[in-house]
Amino acid sequence: MNGHDLGSVSFLAHDIFKSWGKIKKYGPYDIIVIDPPSFQKGSFALTKDYKKILRRLGDLMAEGGEVMACVNSPTVTPNFLIESMAEEASQLTFVERLDNPAEFADIDPEASLKVLLFK
Known part of the structure; x- marks a missing residue:
């Protein structure tokens, strides 16, 4: 729907905590x-598990890569992500917060959806 060439884009549907190797x-x-x-409930504790993902970014990113970090919980502010x-x-x-x-x-x-870009 967004016009991407699906021959050059991959979508991975994995449980990140069980599939780091893949x-x-x-x-x-x-x-x-x-x-x-x-x-x-029971599968993702936002303030604890989000940080586990962030710790692994260095193992996953290409040089010069970008991260789009999203959170839709009203209990955390953009400062939590930053x-x-x-x-x-x-x-x-931190580069910018994208408009909702x-x-x-x-x-x-x-308290609204937070989508922040990092480089």
């Missing part, structure tokens, strides 16, 4: 999108 084998990656489920990235993947720097589409409008921008 995921790393296909890398390194030019862009990594981190978009965990917000409301999946500070966690600085702690766990200090080779990356109208469907994700919220009375409190700090």
Whole structure:
């Protein structure tokens, strides 16, 4: 739907915590999108597990790669992502927060969907 040449794009549907080896084998990656489920009890603890993913970025990214870090929990602010990235993947720097589409409008921008770009 977005016009990508599917012959040059790969989509991997893996449980990241059980498939580090498989995921790393296909890398390194030019862009990594981190978009965990917000409301999946028992399978993803946002503040703990998000940092586990960030710690592994160095093993997965190509030189000059980018990360699009997303979180849709109203309980964390954009600073959670910025500070966690600085702690766990200090080779990356915050570039910008992307604007949300109208469907994700919220009375409190700090509680709404957060999509941040890092390079």
